[in-house]
Amino acid sequence: MHAVGDLHPVEPDLPDRGRPCAVGVEQHGRGRELRFIKNDLKMPYSDQVSLGFRSRFNPIELEVGYQHISSRDGFVYLLGNRRPDGSFFASGPTTGALIPQSPFPFTPPGFGSILIGDNGLKTDADSAYVKLTKPYSPTSPWSLDATYTFTEASENRTFNETFSLDFPSIDDYPTLRSAGVPRHRFVAAGSVDTPIGLTLSSKFSIEIAAVPGSTVRNQRPVPPDVRRCVP
Structure with a gap:
């Protein structure tokens, strides 16, 4: 593993009364982390x-379509801290x-938390759409031009949540419906010529998000008492 330490040494020009406080903070490991990357x-891929x-x-004109996107091996930071018995x-x-x-x-003595960089984030999205077009x-x-899209998306961590510190392994996180991808989306745009030589145009868009937190599947069994701490 590569080790990356976020160290913040005591500044040499601190006032005398501020130096003991800063040294005390450093001795207790605050503001310092150990980051290890496998x-x-x-390489993440889709x-x-x-x-x-x-x-x-x-x-x-009528158009219908289907699209499936699978993303795997997304980067994640896991918590490497363990209790004295290793649990x-x-x-x-x-x-x-x-x-x-x-x-x-x-x-660890003199440091903050241990963070371990690993692969494991994944998302899946299935989309179907119907599009109607009446050309000018x-x-x-x-x-x-009107398009309706239905999307069924799932993820094992909320989008952009790189730090997963609730379980020892990314495999312990359940796969949930994605809260950041709209389940239903309708977009319409149109234009019309008027008798006075002007063209009027307008656009309408509406979307309904999926219900967040709905479990799709668990990658491996998680004790019920622990599963409650999944955000």
Whole structure:
């Protein structure tokens, strides 16, 4: 692994009364992290498949299509801290059930948390659309372009969340419906010539987001008491 330390040394020109405080902070490891990145890190990639059909029913043009996109090996930072017995989660003193608390307080002496860079983020999206087009022509001086798109998207982390610090492995995160991709989307644009020589045009767009947090599948079993801490 490559090690990257976010170190913040004490500035030499601090006032005398500020130096003891700064030194104390450094000794307790605040503001310092150890970041390790795997040597065999993979390049993230996406695969896409698209199918479409287009036909004309004068004067209307009809188009339908389907698209599937799979993205794999996205970069993620995992928490490398562990408890004294090597575990990530602690067991309850009476029931023995796992307590959903990340081991943030258990840091190496003189440093903050350990972060491990790895692959594991993935997303899937299936989209289907229907498009109707009425072209403008001198004999029919108006146009319309309307498209409805349905998308079913899933992800094992919310988009742009690079830090995954709730579980020891990215495989422990369930695959959820994507909250950042609209499930239904409708866009329409049109124009029309007026008798006074002006052309009026307008555009309308509406989208309905998917219900966030809906579990699609778990990559591997997660104890119920721990699953509750998934954001």
